[in-house]
Amino acid sequence: MRRFVPMFRKEFIQMRRDRLTLGIMVGVPVIQLLLFGFAIQTDVRHIPTVVFDESRTPTSRDVIADFENTGNFRIVANVDGREALDEWIAKGDAQAGIAIPHDFPRDLARGTTALVQVIVDASDPLSSQAALAAAAGVAQMRNLEILSAAAHRSELPLEARVRPRYNPGLRSPNYIVPGLVGVILTITLVLVTAMAIVRERERGTLEQLIVTPITNTELMLGKIAPYVGVGLVQMTTVLLLGRFVFDVPLTGNVLLLYAIAFVFIVASLALGLFVSTLVRTQQQAMQAAFFFVLPNILLSGFMFPRQAMPAVFQWIGAFLPLTHFLKVLRGILLKGVGVPELWREMAILLAFALVLIALSVRRFHKTLD
């Protein structure tokens, strides 16, 4: 294995000098982290809201204030008619509208059901759901107050006490950042390895290497081993930035996380090796890698819950190593669980790594002959 060392050393020098590779290795994690960490928030707040208050009474203003106090609605305009309200929403200047009819205070005083109409722009499902939930909450709070006063009860008959475990603040970054570790490793390792190998083929150096005494195994290991280090550095960067910039907790055994990450990294590198045997140029390698990245982001459970997907897509997702690595990441980082809870994911990742290595090594050797 002594020829592995010069291969390894050469790869590091090249990595340092290749702007594209460096850019992918350093740029992708930082940009992704900032994009996903700051820009993507699944808890929708401050929905721009337009109000049409036909009754103009202290009671109606109270109700509007209730809506505003939830933090989900931000009143951007008061209008004088239903048509004007619809127009605001149609234009997209507001995503929700609150209409309080003329009869509202009278109905309320009489004890019949008083209506407040809430219109939401459901072309954006995420924010409309938040608006619907908040609106329902506002009405319920009001109802409770009125009914308990009428029943002369100061205590509620029933309460569902929900405890959001593992992420009590329901913060998006806590969910996104651990997942991002896996996504970044997948993207960069598959892409960078594939490109590094294809580059040798493109430039004719692979042709030269196979007439030297270096064995296929030494060649392959020397080629991909440096990227294990790259993966670990990327992971550490994202975890540190996540911890200190986004305040994401590192609850569990970080050592165990690194051990499992190592297996995941090896699986990703093997996949990169596999891609390199399918393509002839660096450009094709890039295209193939991006083709592969999309299902990883969409189906792995990184952004969208897998439980909500049709069974077929859950199955496809199960064949992505990232899906299982995400469970490990969130399990260890957020829940602080260990081997007893995660052994299944660990076994699956190990199986992935072994199968991928066996497949891609065979194919790689074939392309050399």
Added chain:
Amino acid sequence: MTDVAVETRHLTRRFGSMVAVRDLNLSIAKGEVFGLLGPNGSGKTTTIRMLCGLLAPSEGTAIVAGVDVRESPDRIKALIGYMSQRFGLYEDLTVAENMDFYGGIYGLEGTSRRGRTADVVAFLGLDRRLNQLAGTLSGGWKQRLGLACALLHQPTVLFLDEPTAGVDPAARRGLWRTIKQLAERGTTVIVTTHYMDEAARCGRVALLSQGHLIALGTPDEVARQVGGHNLEDAFIILQERDEQEQGA
């Protein structure tokens, strides 16, 4: 070891039903400069690939530097040097780094690597370019560096596969001077080329056509055997004959 550097006996290679090299018998002496000539598809590349241990013969065998290519193709790789027309250089590494890398790949370490590197650098006059990136070298210098990398481990047999494609005339002349010097020191050099003036500089040449050995001997002998005044004539006669046969 005897004075024979390369010997092939009934060397044959088939790809499916196509015979790329048929019953090739060659004996190349130590220190000889030997030219492998022939139009595209004549079997030159297949022959070289078999002699380098990259491709197993279908029939027959070859002994290169005393090693049987069928029995231990991997041992051969340590005894031969190979340079293709693309030179196999890493353009983002410097001259010194390229030599370091290939030295390491050939298992040279420590003082022996430094000593060999210094020798080769002096031999090829690379000393003033050591820290230049290989990608910024001219074609001629790239060729010298490629040769340097192929010579670090002191190969017994050196294969040059169209080594002067895309290189200026002065560099071509320089390379041939180097080849002569290497041969005088006992290295066997096997060259493929499309330039017949270069082929004329070889001690002996083998002319291949469609996998057959058509003629073998000194450049003059070969020209006469095929029926031309010189090698260039012979080559063209051969190529036209090939094309006619393919047309028929």
